Structure formats: structure tokens, C-alpha cells
Amino acid sequence: MDFPASLIKSLRTARKIVALTGAGISAESGLATFRDAQTGLWSKFKPEELATAEAFQRNPKLVSDWYSWRRKQALQAQPNAGHLALSEMEKHAPQFLLVTQNVDGLHARAGSRQVVELHGNIHRFRCFENDCPSENFDIPHGRCGSCGGHLRPAVVWFGEMLPPEAIENAINAAEQCDVFFSIGTSSVVYPAADLWRRAKNNGAMVVEINKDPTSLTPLADYAFLGKAGEILPELVKKVASDT
Ligand code: OAD
Numbered sequence: 687m688d689f690p691a692s693l694i695k696s697l698r699t700a701r702k703i704v705a706l707t708g709a710g711i712s713a714e715s716g717l718a719t720f721r722d723a724q725t726g727l728w729s730k731f732k733p734e735e736l737a738t739a740e741a742f743q744r745n746p747k748l749v750s751d752w753y754s755w756r757r758k759q760a761l762q763a764q765p766n767a768g769h770l771a772l773s774e775m776e777k778h779a780p781q782f783l784l785v786t787q788n789v790d791g792l793h794a795r796a797g798s799r800q801v802v803e804l805h806g807n808i809h810r811f812r813c814f815e816n817d818c819p820s821e822n823f824d825i826p827h828g829r830c831g832s833c834g835g836h837l838r839p840a841v842v843w844f845g846e847m848l849p850p851e852a853i854e855n856a857i858n859a860a861e862q863c864d865v866f867f868s869i870g871t872s873s874v875v876y877p878a879a880d881l882w883r884r885a886k887n888n889g890a891m892v893v894e895i896n897k898d899p900t901s902l903t904p905l906a907d908y909a910f911l912g913k914a915g916e917i918l919p920e921l922v923k924k925v926a927s928d929t
Contacts, residue, residue: 804842
């Protein structure tokens with residue numbers, strides 16, 4: 687694959703790089719995205735029945751079972767070449783922040799160290815009723831040992847705020863970076879979908895890597911249409927090489 691020399695030069699000299707990822711980065715690990723026609727989770731399931739606090743209140747078992755199923759899939763999946771390339775990129779950049787909308791934990795398993803999880807993590811839990819500390823959780827029974835309440839996955843549901851520290855870190859990093867990557871995300875869910883604009887408004891170069899075009903594609907400085915697991919390793923290799 688041919689990459690523009692100007693992009694390679696910018697990546698070699700960049701001091702601060704931010705990479706925002708979405709479900710597309712984990713697609714090659716076998717995990718479903720949300721909005722791909724036919725295969726996306728939201729083409730098969732209704733978010734209002736599974737991914738809201740009201741849904742959990744109505745039917746905690748249904749919601750918990752759905753997240754257990756997804757948790758199991760995430761545990762069985764392996765990080766792919768795209769995840770690994772991003773952990774490699776982090777090693778070579780003076781400052782690097784991986785901001786992900788994914789809850790699957792695959793970036794950390796691939797070796798990425800500076801990771802901000804905007805939408806939480808499916809492998810962690812919270813007490814639904816009282817937000818009790820996690821030391822007392824009976825995870826196999828889905829109960830909080832402190833108050834007897836239900837345990838819910840520590841992910842962000844529709845209608846909920848993002849973890850304040852996570853979004854604050856992501857915004858600060860986006861506004862200060864030299865290069866901003868948007869990878870495997872449809873760029874429709876805010877506030878994540880706004881981060882590239884904040885980066886661009888502050889002078890960063892914006893690079894998109896996505897299987898399908900998005901609203902960002904015509905506005906990005908560089909847009910590569912294709913699989914992250916194929917494009918990212920080649921890009922990282924090229925940046926690390928002498929030529
Ligand atoms: P989407 O399903 O909306 O978008 C995934 C994007 O990845 C699409 O644009 C695909 O074209 C692209 N894609 C698929 N396979 C790819 C591959 N191998 N390489 C590169 N790109 C690929 O997922 P997100 O943008 O992550 O929120 O969705 C954002 C949020 O919406 C999720 O975090 C979730 C969902 O509702 C919550 O659950 C809070």
C-alpha cells in the first residue's frame with residue numbers, strides 16, 4: 687500500500703498522537719460492530735431493550751444475560767493486527783493516547799498502555815442501586831454484597847453521561863495533538879464523534895481508517911478506506927522504516 691510521503695513525515699515528527707477507535711477495530715477479532723447492515727448488533731437487537739437504565743430496571747436478567755454473552759465473546763476474542771499495530775505505534779511516539787469507544791478490553795490485551803475507555807468496560811461491574819464500592823461484589827450471583835442491589839456492567843448506556851475524567855482526558859488530548867486518527871468508527875455517536883473536529887480546529891492532521899465512508903471521510907486530511915487490521919500494520923511499518 688502506498689502512503690503519501692507527507693503523512694509518513696508528519697507521523698515521524700509528531701510529538702503527540704491520539705487514536706480514537708470504535709467497534710470496527712475489533713471486527714477482525716470476530717466481534718460484531720453496532721451499525722454494519724446485517725451483522726451489526728443494532729440491526730439484530732433493540733438498544734432501548736438492552737442498553738438503557740430503564741431496560742435494566744424492567745428486566746435485569748435479560749440485560750445481564752445479553753452482556754454476559756458479549757463478555758464471553760470478548761474474552762474468547764484475540765487482539766488483531768490492528769490492535770497490535772496501535773500498541774506498536776504507542777512505543778514509538780513521544781506521547782500517545784488511545785481513546786476507545788469499545789468496552790471489550792482488547793486494546794489493553796494488545797499491550798496499549800495509555801488507554802481512555804469512553805464507554806466503560808464490559809469486564810467491570812457497578813452497583814446499580816447505590817454505586818457501592820466494588821470490593822463487596824458477588825459477581826457470579828450479580829449482586830452487591832454491601833446493599834444487596836443488582837450488579838450492572840460498567841458500561842455507558844444510552845442516556846447516561848460518559849465518565850467525566852475519561853471525556854475530559856480525551857478532549858484535552860485531542861485539542862493538543864499533532865495527529866488524530868479516527869479508526870473503525872462510524873463517527874455518529876457524540877461526544878466521541880466530535881473529537882476529530884476539536885483536533886482539527888487546533889491544527890492537528892486528521893487521518894481516518896475505516897471500512898466504509900463516514901461524515902468525516904471528505905473532511906479528513908487523509909482517509910483510507912479498508913480494514914484497520916490490514917492498513918495499520920503497514921502504516922506503522924512504513925513509519926518505522928528508514929525509507
Ligand atoms: P459502529 O458500528 O457505529 O461503526 C463501526 C465502523 O467500523 C463502521 O463505519 C464500519 O464501516 C467500520 N468497520 C467495520 N469493520 C472494519 C474494519 N475491519 N476495519 C475498519 N473499519 C471497520 O461502531 P462505533 O462507531 O464504535 O456505544 O459505535 C459507537 C458507539 O455506538 C458504540 O461505542 C456503542 C454504540 O451504540 C455504546 O454502547 C454507548
